[in-house]
Each structure stands twice: as structure tokens, then as C-alpha cells.
Amino acid sequence: MKVTVEQDKCVAAGQCVATAPDVFDQRDEDGxxxxxxxxxxxDLADDVRYAAAVCPALAIHIED
Structure with a gap:
């Protein structure tokens, strides 16, 4: 699994961090x-897939 994010699409909702904190974090200055x-x-694959699914901006992309 390879994960990429589009920071310019991110709305700083933090769902990814709440779901998969070992994979995602947020910048202090803007989230x-x-x-x-x-x-x-x-063993984190399910959490990462869920984080991508609940991202309100659809900023997380997964390649298997």
C-alpha cells in the first residue's frame, strides 16, 4: 500500500489523525x-483506508 495526500485540498478536519495517528499528523500552524x-x-491498512473514506476533502489517496 502506498499513501499520498493532497495538502492543497485538505480542510484540516483531522479525521485522518483521529483514525490513523501512526500515519497522519497535522501541521500546528494550520491543521x-x-x-x-x-x-x-x-496492520494499519484498514485504518488508512477508513481515513481516506472519511476525509471530507477526499485528499487521501491509496494505491495497492
């Missing part, structure tokens, strides 16, 4: 998503 790892461990 925009920060990707911590492009290739998360297999």
Missing part, C-alpha cells in the same frame, strides 16, 4: 495533513 509514512505497515 493541514502531514503524511508520516508513505508505506504504512500492513
Amino acid at each position: 493541514v495533513v502531514v503524511l508520516l509514512t508513505e508505506e504504512p505497515a500492513a
Whole structure:
């Protein structure tokens, strides 16, 4: 699994961080998503997929 984010689309809702904090974080100054790892461990795959699904801006993309 490879994860990418579009920071310019991010609305700083924080759903990704709440769902997969080992993979996503937010910038302190504006709350925009920060990707911590492009290739998360297999045991995080379900959380990452859920984070992408609940992202209100659809800013998270996953390639399997």
C-alpha cells in the first residue's frame, strides 16, 4: 500500500489523525495533513483506508 495526500485540498478536519495517528499528523500552524509514512505497515491498512473514506476533502489517496 502506498499513501499520498493532497495538502492543497485538505480542510484540516483531522479525521485522518483521529483514525490513523501512526500515519497522519497535522501541521500546528494550520491543521493541514502531514503524511508520516508513505508505506504504512500492513496492520494499519484498514485504518488508512477508513481515513481516506472519511476525509471530507477526499485528499487521501491509496494505491495497492
